[in-house]
Amino acid sequence: MTQSQAQGLSTPEAARKLEAFGPNDIDRAAPPTAGAIALGQIASPLVLVLLGAVVVSALVGEYVDALAITSIVALNAIVGFVQEFRAERAAAALGDLTARRARVVRDGQVVLVAARELVPGDLLVLESGDVVGADARLVEASGLTTTEAMLTGESTPTKKSVSPDAGDPSQPRSARVFMGTEVTAGTGRARVEQTGAKTEMGGIAAMLAEAHDSSTPLQDRMAALGRVIVAACVGCVGLVALFGAIGGTGWFELLMTSTSLAVAAIPEGLPVVVTIALAVGVRRMTTRSVLVRRLASVETLGCATVICTDKTGTLTRGVMEVREVWGAPRDELLSIAAAACDPGLTADDVAGDPTEMAILRAAPADGQHCRAAAVSVEPFDPRTRRMIVQRNDGQAYVKGAVEVISALTPDPPEGLEQAHEAFAKRGLRVLAIAQGDPEAPRFVGLVGMADPPREDAKLAIAQAHRAGVRVVMITGDHPDTAHAIAAELGLVQAGQDVETAVVARATAADKLAIVQKLRDGGEVVAMTGDGVNDAPAIRAADIGIAMGKTATEVTREASDMILTQDNLGGLIHAIREGRVIFANIRKTAIYLLGGNAAELLFVLAAVTVGLPLPLLPLQLLWLNLLGEPLPGIALALDPPSGDVLEEQPRKRRESILRPVDWSEIAVVAVFHAAIVLGVYSWALRVHDLGTARTLAFCALVFGIVLRALAGRSPTKTFFEQGATSNLKLSLVVAASVGLQLLIVYVPVAQRLFDLTPLSLPLLMLAFGLGLIPVTGRELVKLARRLRSGLGDAATTGA
Numbered sequence: 001m002t003q004s005q006a007q008g009l010s011t012p013e014a015a016r017k018l019e020a021f022g023p024n025d026i027d028r029a030a031p032p033t034a035g036a037i038a039l040g041q042i043a044s045p046l047v048l049v050l051l052g053a054v055v056v057s058a059l060v061g062e063y064v065d066a067l068a069i070t071s072i073v074a075l076n077a078i079v080g081f082v083q084e085f086r087a088e089r090a091a092a093a094l095g096d097l098t099a100r101r102a103r104v105v106r107d108g109q110v111v112l113v114a115a116r117e118l119v120p121g122d123l124l125v126l127e128s129g130d131v132v133g134a135d136a137r138l139v140e141a142s143g144l145t146t147t148e149a150m151l152t153g154e155s156t157p158t159k160k161s162v163s164p165d166a167g168d169p170s171q172p173r174s175a176r177v178f179m180g181t182e183v184t185a186g187t188g189r190a191r192v193e194q195t196g197a198k199t200e201m202g203g204i205a206a207m208l209a210e211a212h213d214s215s216t217p218l219q220d221r222m223a224a225l226g227r228v229i230v231a232a233c234v235g236c237v238g239l240v241a242l243f244g245a246i247g248g249t250g251w252f253e254l255l256m257t258s259t260s261l262a263v264a265a266i267p268e269g270l271p272v273v274v275t276i277a278l279a280v281g282v283r284r285m286t287t288r289s290v291l292v293r294r295l296a297s298v299e300t301l302g303c304a305t306v307i308c309t310d311k312t313g314t315l316t317r318g319v320m321e322v323r324e325v326w327g328a329p330r331d332e333l334l335s336i337a338a339a340a341c342d343p344g345l346t347a348d349d350v351a352g353d354p355t356e357m358a359i360l361r362a363a364p365a366d367g368q369h370c371r372a373a374a375v376s377v378e379p380f381d382p383r384t385r386r387m388i389v390q391r392n393d394g395q396a397y398v399k400g401a402v403e404v405i406s407a408l409t410p411d412p413p414e415g416l417e418q419a420h421e422a423f424a425k426r427g428l429r430v431l432a433i434a435q436g437d438p439e440a441p442r443f444v445g446l447v448g449m450a451d452p453p454r455e456d457a458k459l460a461i462a463q464a465h466r467a468g469v470r471v472v473m474i475t476g477d478h479p480d481t482a483h484a485i486a487a488e489l490g491l492v493q494a495g496q497d498v499e500t501a502v503v504a505r506a507t508a509a510d511k512l513a514i515v516q517k518l519r520d521g522g523e524v525v526a527m528t529g530d531g532v533n534d535a536p537a538i539r540a541a542d543i544g545i546a547m548g549k550t551a552t553e554v555t556r557e558a559s560d561m562i563l564t565q566d567n568l569g570g571l572i573h574a575i576r577e578g579r580v581i582f583a584n585i586r587k588t589a590i591y592l593l594g595g596n597a598a599e600l601l602f603v604l605a606a607v608t609v610g611l612p613l614p615l616l617p618l619q620l621l622w623l624n625l626l627g628e629p630l631p632g633i634a635l636a637l638d639p640p641s642g643d644v645l646e647e648q649p650r651k652r653r654e655s656i657l658r659p660v661d662w663s664e665i666a667v668v669a670v671f672h673a674a675i676v677l678g679v680y681s682w683a684l685r686v687h688d689l690g691t692a693r694t695l696a697f698c699a700l701v702f703g704i705v706l707r708a709l710a711g712r713s714p715t716k717t718f719f720e721q722g723a724t725s726n727l728k729l730s731l732v733v734a735a736s737v738g739l740q741l742l743i744v745y746v747p748v749a750q751r752l753f754d755l756t757p758l759s760l761p762l763l764m765l766a767f768g769l770g771l772i773p774v775t776g777r778e779l780v781k782l783a784r785r786l787r788s789g790l791g792d793a794a795t796t797g798a
Contacts, residue, residue: 327445427484702770
């Protein structure tokens with residue numbers, strides 16, 4: 001470095017460059033306004049339907065119902081707004097990772113300046129603990145190492161040195177330092193080359209801005225279901241109005257009934273049920289060290305087909321340890337290796353070079369070589385690839401690359417090359433150890449180190465495979481290291497190509513491209529990580545997961561959930577929880593839509609055949625209130641019936657309701673509506689209109705609420721599961737029946753709902769008719785199991 005270069009920039013020159021290049025800040029995409037985020041919360045079809053229901057309820061004078069639906073919409077919108085607003089802070093969090101202040105040479109003096117004032121040409125002065133303020137080329141380096149895991153995923157500190165050709169623009173990464181990385185050891189000076197958006201950190205920020213959150217599979221399914229509900233409601237209510245008009249029903253009565261039927265037909269309880277199911281799932285997951293930032297992400301994990309995960313700290317412990325030795329006896333070899341480490345380090349230190357800390361922890365505590373005081377130290381240099389410590393016992397202790405140390409020693413032992421190859425194939429970081437004359441030391445042996453796999457990760461991967469979820473390791477480490485860890489963890493399944501399960505030397509752009517390719521192929525992707533280089537991929541994944549203990553702030557802000565214990569066990573629990581939640585949402589949707597469809601078909605059929613309107617507006621709204629929210633919520637909180645991890649994940653585009661579910665809804669609705677229509681027609685012939693309406697009303701209510709008992713499982717009957725396994729549901733059904741009896745027999749309620757008290761025989765008839773739908777569904781379950789058993793027996797016999 002010339003004298004003029006050592007002086008750094010002058011203050012006027014730095015000012016001119018700052019004007020020309022702009023501040024050393026990361027460009028960020030303009031975040032969406034609060035209004036845009038809020039508007040996005042009401043854009044789904046089901047929410048729009050609910051807003052329409054508010055208008056309809058107000059038109060018929062049901063202001064309480066209108067207020068209740070408005071509260072539901074507002075609650076969901078507020079929760080969604082808060083979650084999205086927090087996610088948009090991810091790009092802003094990048095600023096916290098850049099240096100606030102930087103030491104530079106200005107006018108020949110070392111001064112502190114704001115990092116945003118750095119310009120190309122500035123001379124950075126670096127010391128241990130500094131955060132590098134910009135991308136720069138080294139001009140001086142003494143034992144300099146930096147941690148670049150946040151950018152590259154490389155788990156160990158990167159050793160830095162001045163390039164032989166300092167002016168070569170294609171100089172290696174080892175001759176450069178990068179914005180946001182931390183100096184872990186040594187000192188150096190570096191000439192700033194890139195600032196702001198042109199740095200590697202700026203490139204990641206740009207990718208993060210482009211990797212916008214997409215809608216979750218649950219949101220897509222809810223939107224699709226909302227569109228179906230809209231079409232069905234409009235069609236059925238239109239037919240009721242048409243046939244009512246043809247039959248001569250008064251326009252005012254017809255208007256009130258049609259609008260009330262529209263409100264009753266909309267399952268406004270469904271968004272509440274979804275929100276409560278997700279919220280309860282979040283609470284349960286918190287006890288398993290999983291913090292959820294985005295509510296819908298809980299269910300999304302339930303249909304995850306691929307988990308992309310970092311290696312260091314997630315699949316491995318994140319701490320280097322000595323795994324194998326070769327050559328001299330273990331204690332002797334490690335004692336000599338410890339003597340070749342930094343004299344200022346001890347095994348109890350919490351910071352230091354990971355390889356040296358691994359040696360010191362493994363070395364015998366009474367190692368005599370370590371007790372000899374150091375006389376001189378030649379620190380490790382990337383060019384010489386060795387370190388020499390001279391101690392006052394007259395010996396030199398040397399460690400470094402195998403090829404360097406073997407060339408230095410006069411008589412390297414036989415089998416050295418084969419041992420080195422074997423260590424390397426197992427993914428070990430290998431150091432050769434020598435002792436004696438510094439110019440011609442005696443070769444002592446090899447030390448193989450690695451970041452060992454976590455036992456809980458091995459179990460979690462096995463559980464993921466059992467659940468039909470593929471696990472892909474994406475790491476910045478060397479391929480040999482990655483493949484060795486993958487083999488030890490059982491990551492590669494039988495018949496699977498290792499290249500599809502392990503991606504090594506991956507950059508931030510590689511990780512983002514992998515996630516996007518998987519999603520484009522129809523996979524539901526969960527991405528875990530902790531570094532800034534993981535943030536774009538985490539943001540682009542269906543569900544992004546930050547490792548809580550080690551994750552940077554930007555990674556946490558880009559994520560949907562955080563694993564506070566940095567292990568995959570919590571993630572597998574979250575997958576299980578997501579599957580349970582979706583199963584409960586599906587069974588609740590079947591229950592709610594089956595009841596609503598039965599109401600619609602009953603009223604439509606009655607009006608079509610010319611019978612008097614069977615239900616009045618307030619009765620429809622009561623039916624909607626009694627039959628939807630509480631039974632639906634109880635179903636949404638149903639415990640799982642079996643091991644959901646034994647099931648295969650759902651397809652990305654699989655709707656909430658499958659064709660078989662729609663068939664069940666249709667059969668139940670037609671069957672139930674036919675029963676109620678039959679008893680209504682009969683009652684009109686032998687009783688007055690008030691009694692007929694009350695009888696049909698009670699039969700419809702009892703049938704809907706009792707059917708919730710059969711909705712818990714598609715295979716097991718209510719009695720097989722037991723009333724106490726979901727005590728809330730049993731109590732809700734009993735309370736609903738009690739409330740229905742209350743409005744039928746309490747005089748004030750009778751007048752309010754225009755009901756007629758039923759005699760005991762008629763009440764028992766209504767209750768018996770209400771038992772038919774639930775009994776029918778339970779018998780269908782038994783018949784299916786009987787057919788399945790006969791089929792299995794026939795197969796076995798064959």
